[in-house]
Amino acid sequence: MIAMKAVRFHSYGGPEVLVVEDMQRPEAAEGEVLIAVHAVGVNPVDWKVRGGYLTGMLNHHLPLIPGWDVSGVVAAIGGGVTDFKVGDAVYSLLDISRNGAYAEYVTARVGGIATKPASVDHVTAAGVPIAALTAWQSLFDFAKLSAGQTVLIHAAAGGVGHFAVQLARWKGAKVIGTASANNAEFVRQLGADEVIDYNTTRFEDAVSDVDVVLDTMGGDTQQRSWKVLKKGGILIGTLGIQSPEGAAKYGVRGEAIFVAPNADELTQIAVLIDSGELKTVVSTVLPLDEAARAHELSQTGHVRGKIVLKV
Ligand SMILES: NC(=O)c1ccc[n+]([C@@H]2O[C@H](COP(=O)([O-])OP(=O)(O)OC[C@H]3O[C@@H](n4cnc5c(N)ncnc54)[C@H](OP(=O)(O)O)[C@@H]3O)[C@@H](O)[C@H]2O)c1
Structure with a gap:
């Protein structure tokens, strides 16, 4: 052996x-x-x-x-x-x-x-791999995020979030992230246009009319996220969709993601890393x-x- x-x-x-x-x-x-x-x-x-x-x-x-x-x-x-x-x-x-x-x-x-x-x-x-592919598949494969759209990224300082902020920015979207005050500057440096401190501000009071929400928190965060989407907008949930009634109420969509291995996407991500676009x-x-x-x-x-x- x-x-x-x-x-x-x-x-x-x-x-x-x-x-x-x-x-x-x-x-x-x-x-x-x-x-x-x-x-x-x-x-x-x-x-x-x-x-x-x-x-x-x-x-x-x-x-x-x-x-x-x-x-x-x-x-x-x-x-x-x-x-x-x-x-x-x-x-x-x-x-x-x-x-x-x-x-x-x-x-x-x-x-x-x-x-x-x-x-x-x-x-x-x-x-x-897991974090960047989750961000990529959520924003690009599911939400079809495009330049000029606005995206709200929850837990923007975490594994998935820190890639999502950079990828959305690279795509030309306006990026709003949630994080504690401790991570606000970090998330801004990744390319977020706005950072909301979830300890002091209810994000739904500060954000509206977004095209895409990337929800890595689920639960109460997901429930409060439906109303910040514009009609026809989409929420991608990494912890599933627990409050689908919210989507129906606001005329928006919710999709659960389960990240899948994908060599082509990892190759595209490697190109972005090697060109300095993705840290x-x-x-x-x-x-x-x-x-x-x-x-x-x-x-x-x-x-x-x-x-x-x-x-
Ligand atoms: N379905 C799938 O395929 C899939 C794939 C990947 C991940 N996931 C799941 O998605 C979740 C996130 O994954 P991850 O790797 O990004 O996790 P992670 O790296 O552990 O996330 C940590 C981040 O969450 C932030 N955070 C904590 N509470 C928050 C709140 N109330 N609001 C906003 N941000 C908050 C923290 O920021 P502060 O320190 O500033 O609070 C921290 O930076 C996990 O539950 C994971 O299992 C699922």
């Missing part, structure tokens, strides 16, 4: 269920590559899966290795793989139904893999052994940009 180190959990629970273990290195099957993991991005979905909050949606077998945002180097290729070769630097949103990348190696289907942006290191690249803000880098600490930080709900584990 060729061994590797991984962080996994054998039962659902708090951060303490994450354990560092030696296990068998996986092998690339037909249509897959084996990636030597250099860095893995931490996302809220990691601790939601670990905590057992998504068992109704995802049919995982335990033990499970979390972490579906990877940047690394191709270490082996499976049968039929022609797009990548050993030694290529790649990044990917992995299939969330399988083992993730809190490990020295992970296997990945080639359909979701793209060449890593050359201008940034693996730590930075690992912060990109990834990694606020915390921790070693793989400190995955539990990374989860505790993510669970505060107040991370700026991204947390990344270095392998």
Whole structure:
């Protein structure tokens, strides 16, 4: 057996269920590559899966290795793989139904893999896939955001939000973000035209007639968001649509997103990163052994940009 180190959990629970273990290195099957993991991005979905909050949606077998945002180097290729070769630097949103990348190696289907942006290191690249693809797919694939439109981005300082602000701005939209006062200047520097401090201002008192809302908060924030849309406008919810009656009441639409691996979009995102149009803000880098600490930080709900584990 060729061994590797991984962080996994054998039962659902708090951060303490994450354990560092030696296990068998996986092998690339037909249509897959084996990636030597250099860095893995931490996302809220990691601790939601670990905590057992998504068992109704995802049919995982335990033990499970979390972490579906990877940047690394191709270490082996499976049968039929022609797009990548050993030694290529790649990044990917992995299939969330399988083992993730809190490990020295992970296997990945080639359909979701793209060449890593050359201008940034693996730590930075690992912060990109889930959050940037969620922002891209929400704003461009679902909402068809166009120049001159106005978009309200909730949690604009977070993983998804900080990419969404920059992508909307790049598209030529007017960008309004919500954040605490602590992050107001940060969000403005990302390109937001206006930042609303959610602790002192009810956003629905300050904003109206927007074309698109990106709702990463759900609940009460979603309920209060319907009325800020202009008729025919659209709200994209990363936590689903919990108050569809609001959409009907205001003559607007609500769509739930579940981010999907997409190599073409990751390639376009890499081009924006390499041209300097899109920045990834990694606020915390921790070693793989400190995955539990990374989860505790993510669970505060107040991370700026991204947390990344270095392998
Ligand atoms: N459906 C999907 O495919 C999908 C994909 C990606 C993410 N998601 C979900 O979307 C959510 C956001 O993901 P993420 O990675 O962006 O999370 P994140 O990075 O953990 O978001 C943290 C940010 O939320 C902000 N925040 C907290 N409370 C807020 C409030 N009341 N109003 C405005 N901002 C607030 C914080 O800013 P302050 O510190 O300034 O408060 C912080 O910067 C998560 O629940 C995640 O699971 C779903």
